[in-house]
Amino acid sequence: MNEPSESPLLAKLLTEATIRRLAGDRYYQRGLDYFKRGHVVSLDVFENTLQAVVRGTEDYTVEIVAKANRMDFDCACPLGDDEEFCKHCVATALA
Numbered sequence: 170m171n172e173p174s175e176s177p178l179l180a181k182l183l184t185e186a187t188i189r190r191l192a193g194d195r196y197y198q199r200g201l202d203y204f205k206r207g208h209v210v211s212l213d214v215f216e217n218t219l220q221a222v223v224r225g226t227e228d229y230t231v232e233i234v235a236k237a238n239r240m241d242f243d244c245a246c247p248l249g250d251d252e253e254f255c256k257h258c259v260a261t262a263l264a
Contacts, residue, residue, distance in 0.1 A: 178217045178235040187240075188262045191254035200259020209264040221261040231261040 189197045203209070203223060211222045217235040222228050225246065234241045248255035 176214055176217050176235065179214070179219065179233075182235045182238070182240050183233070183262050188254075188259055191240075191242075192256075192259045196248075196254065196256050197259055199256035201263065203256055203260035204263040209260050212261065212264050219261055221257075221264065223257040223260050225257060229257045231257050233258065233261060 188200075192200060203225070208224045209221050210224050210228070213220045219231070219233040221231045223231055223244075229245045229249070231244045231249075232242065242254055242258050243249060244255050244257045246255055246257055249257070
């Protein structure tokens with residue numbers, strides 16, 4: 170995994186409170202477990218974007234982008250298709 174560089178905007182927006190609010194308790198706890206178990210197998214940070222691969226049932230690609238005072242996020246999992254901040258997004262944000 171590449172050592173991510175610091176992005177001030179990402180650091181400002183990706184607080185634990187924000188991650189919990191976006192994910193809800195259920196997905197936050199699952200994502201925290203994924204993070205602690207090392208399921209984030211790659212992580213790259215450039216400018217205001219996080220890109221990761223998170224190992225789950227399959228390997229899922231995740232992208233989180235900080236824009237002004239909001240975040241856009243995308244995950245290749247079924248919940249990501251429904252625009253949910255899923256456990257893979259949580260694991261990426263925590264990484």
